[in-house]
Amino acid sequence: MKTITTFLSLCAALVAFSANAEVKLEDNAKILGKWVVTAEALALDREKKPLHVTWEFQKDGTLVTTGEDARSGIGAMNIPIKYSVADGVIKKQTMPGREKYEDCAVVEMEGNEMILKCKFLYFFMTR
Template sequence: MKRFSTLAGIALLAGLSAGTAAADVYLKDASEIVGTWQLETVSSSLKGPRIEENRTWEFRPDGVIVTSGYNRHLKMNDVHEWKYQIVDGKISADDPGRPGKTIDYAVQEKTADSMILRGGIEGFYFFKKR
């Protein structure tokens, strides 16, 4: 029995270290994301297969996100608007379908012209700056 727990512990530690990713980008405030971003693809994992998207996310300085474009879930063009704020370095946005609930997104990677968000329904969101 002792040998099993030692092997299980080693396997658990190996799995944890193999899954360790680089630290998230800590946002000081909304000015770091304000602007219009083209959502190009989404994926359930950082390196996994991606699903094409054609939506725009506009992060406004007044704490509002506006998403627009083709919604593949609804199979039509739409526009949604909801509030967001930066909390503990992450984006905390109202959940449009569930009043009083929020969806959190961590910035996985960010450059001047690209950004990857982790969280929400899809898992990973891959953006280009417009």
């Protein structure tokens, strides 16, 4: 009985570890290009809020965010910020013109889909 309990505990620990495993980036090669941010959430298992935003990771270290605020009537806005890949994660500016950065880890990347975990939010993206 003790062996079965130990085995089940070990299996549960492995499942929990693999569910939170991150994709370590060596450089920006895997993320380059345009991504559609389809949703954001406070946690992987929480409600996803739909978004209509694109992020374009450019070779020169610029991340161009394009979005539209229907309430303001301004139309689409392009906001360029700096980013880099270091220590396996994306380091991106929190706001244009400020040298404050946040880490965003790639939680999952499969085919044309990616999930990023930034400081406070998870971003669900497709190419």
